[in-house]
Amino acid sequence: MKHHTMKYACCAIVLSLLSACMGSRGTAQNTYIGGEGKETEQIFGDPQLAKQFVMEDIKTQRRNDRLFVQFNLRNTKSSNLAIEWTINWFDAGGFLIETANRWQPASMGGKGYQTITQTAPTPEATEFRLGVRKPNTVH
DSSP, X not given: OHHHHHHHHHHHHHHHHHHHHHHTSSOOEEEEEEETTEEEEEEESOHHXXXXXXXXXXXXXXXXXXXXXXEEEEEOSSSOEEEEEEEEEEETTSOEEOOOOOOEXXXXXXXXXXXXXXXXXXXXXXXXXXXXXXXXXOO
């Protein structure tokens, strides 16, 4: 009986250690959802990242029949920080527009910012979802 209790205790310890390690891989993501004539919605999967990197001045505009998005990423810390970001585009029905998008690295010096401008891949795009996360070393 003691052997089984010890075995379960060891398994529980290993599972909690694995869970703690997986939480620190940098895969939690903050999402910013916006579009034409729409207030930007923010979903914070990583509240600490939301304090370190602030999304500012998100603008959308239709040019030459395509949706343009521009935003500033600002580092609130005095030290250099790195992130990754990606944008998914959606049509008026809420369907994902397939693109070959990838996570893009961005690094900013202390208190620095970077302006990023993206163009929708098709005229049907009316909404974007911008994802921001800490760099993921597992690819």
